Amino acid sequence: MYAGGDKSALAYERSACPMDYFAKLRAANTTKTEEFPGLVVLSNRSDVEGALRDWETFTSAFGGINGQDEPLIPLNVDPPEHVKYRRLLDPYFAPKKMASLQPAVDKHTNDLIDQFIDKGACDFSEDVAVPLPCSTFLSLFGLPLSEFDQFIKWKDYLLRAEAFTSSSEEADVLRRQTAVEVCTLMATEAYARRAAPKDDLITYLVESEIDGRKLTDSEIVRTCLLFFTAGLDTVTVSLECIFAYLIAHPEARKMLAEEPGSEINLVEELLRSETPVQMVSREATHDLVLPNGESVKAGDKVMIAIASANLDPNGLEGADTIDVRRGDMRNFAFGGGPHRCLGSNLARMELRTVVRRWHDRIPEYSLAPGEKVIWNSSVLRGVDHLPLVWA
């Protein structure tokens, strides 16, 4: 058992410094942790790489997440069904398609910066990292900006219901209620698009076919609901991770300010070293013995610690150091195998656009005096408040 204090202290320790936390975990050579009691945590590079690909042993088809009984699409579906959904969805999230959304994201970014640039201060998390992916989503879904507040509320209730309720039962009810509201909106929008198609994701889903038939309302809704869980907070925490790194690294800020284009490798390297989505979940389909001799039973919940694999130098020299100029470090920030993040091209475009625009307009900045960076303890590793100041 890897121990080191109580469960939440460990979670904070992990978020504050994944590099040290996971190095200790790998050195202990065990899958049993106090932070995740009862779960199998895979942390070394080769176990993680193997498990991401081996969907037959480590299945994602274990029902739904975030208050859903039904599987979300494509997250909780395995091949061969999974392939059909991905074949349909991948083109919509392909690089060229995402490039066409870039001007909208660029505009959203500039609009956000306009609101505070003259004040010389902002809370990066609240003023940029949270709203940016939400506006992007509204563009993607073809929904009006008036839905913005609603979207923010929904994704908070879906992902952080605990913060708004006083018991886990209440949290569960809130998650379920929210899921119903999201599903109702999406079903209503789908209905409207059938009558009046637009150039947006919902129309694309409504018109798509799989196995020679149209997608059902249930399939469309379960896909859209997953986008909420998968595509908002992930981008938020990634931006927070990147800017938390930048305020502590003046030479990286200087590079960004002086060298347009340098954000590409920087984003990639920080996605790797900070791994905003620290782990992904699976379930074992049969009994097995891991290379370290520990056994896993059919039905065991498995956490694949991609954050740990990303930093494991065993198999990739230099993985335990950070160099924002290099872009060639194999990296599981977006997962791997069949469930590799559908939104990775969108996410990269959003992260690069914000980092570029920000440094064009605010090249030098720092953490507000007297403030500290306080990491949350979530598996989505972020900083809820990042107060910045500039001259």
Added chain:
Amino acid sequence: MKLRIDAELCEGHGRCWDLLPELVDADDHGHGFLIDIHASVPPELEQKAREAVRACPERAVTIE
């Protein structure tokens, strides 16, 4: 030196066409493909080709 992309292994992480747009493009699914499967890697791109090999999370990019 020749670059290879194993379409069976590729999951569309997009690192190859990002790092080596001179030789690799993305298809409609975001999967990398060689612009010219017969071409050798020109000497000035050999270093970048090695980087693309290292960066592919699925180990689908190789050089021979």
